[in-house]
Amino acid sequence: MDFDFEEKSKKPLFMKIFIDVFIWVAQIAAVIFLAYFIIYYALEKTNMIGSSMEPTLIADDSIIINKFSYRFSEPKRFDVIVFKQGGSEHSFYNMKRIIGMPGETLQIKDGNIYINGEILEDTVNVEPMANYGLAEEEIILEENEYFVLGDNRNNSEDSRFASVGNIRRSEIIGEAFLRFSPFNFVDKINLKKEVTVEE
DSSP states (O other): OOOOHHHHHHHHHHHHHHHHHHHHHHHHHHHHHHHHHHHIIEEEEEOSSTTTTTTTSOOEEEEEOOSSSSGGGGOOOTTTEEEEEOOOOSSEEEEEEEEOTTTOOEEEETTEEEETTEEOOOSSOOOSSSSSGGGGGEEOOTTTEEEOOOSSSTSSSSSSTTTOSSSSSSEEEEEEEETTTTEEGGGGBBBOOOOOOOO
16 A cells, blocks of 8 residues: 555645735734724824814824723823814814813803803913803813813814814814924923922
8 A cells, every 4th residue: 555655744734825825914913903093993093184273282283082082981181182073164183171071061251261150270371262152151071072162262163163163072082292392291281380389
């Protein structure tokens, strides 16, 4: 009885090639899945458009959006959010700072922002507002709405104006997380410094 040694030796080689190809395909699939997950669910790069967030962010600043954190927690007051309004003619992402939270009553008068009748202290350096817009009268935010302002208070199209209005939770893409150049976390830029007076 003849035994085909050549055929027997080919089987381990075939299995090795099959396993190598399978691992290679699995690695490519994992990289594609990871890239998809990062782009659609975790992080995304965009650029600041316009001057409405100066001096915190200026036009063409490269920004990383953290889209992941708001899947597990809600936006907070003073977060710089990235949003895209449904039905808006603008195709770009917009960035503004959250001032009013869902369910709150907001009004701007005498140079101050009032939340539920109490003056809100800004955490960032901003100029006094010259135009209060719709917020000259009390605005009552619904349970899924946020009132946003640009840090460039006198050159910002934001919730004070009907063209933007209040931002719905579903319109928020994520938080402006990181600025590339100069490198910094967005929530650390242009903060007011605590002044201590020595007696």
